[in-house]
Amino acid sequence: MANPAFDYRGLGVADRLQLVGDIWDSIAEEANVSPDVLPLTDEQKAELDRRVAEYDADPSIGVPMDEVLDRIEAKLRRPK
Numbered sequence: 001m002a003n004p005a006f007d008y009r010g011l012g013v014a015d016r017l018q019l020v021g022d023i024w025d026s027i028a029e030e031a032n033v034s035p036d037v038l039p040l041t042d043e044q045k046a047e048l049d050r051r052v053a054e055y056d057a058d059p060s061i062g063v064p065m066d067e068v069l070d071r072i073e074a075k076l077r078r079p080k
Contacts, residue, residue, distance in 0.1 A: 008016060031038045040048070055062055 008019060011019065027038070
């Protein structure tokens with residue numbers, strides 16, 4: 001990898017995580033305006049189509065987002 005424009009390694013972990021989040025958000029915003037920025041492979045498209053068809057055939061297989069988030073948060077709180 002080429003030398004970065006600035007040395008991010010001097011930042012603390014929280015600041016580096018924020019930087020990663022900011023970069024990812026900027027990529028997502030650009031992709032929303034121009035989807036060809038992040039093209040999907042044929043395999044990815046086929047998998048998305050398969051999942052949509054599976055859900056359309058049986059919507060009960062879906063899990064509400066709040067339940068998914070609750071599960072993730074519970075796992076994060078669990079002692080190791």
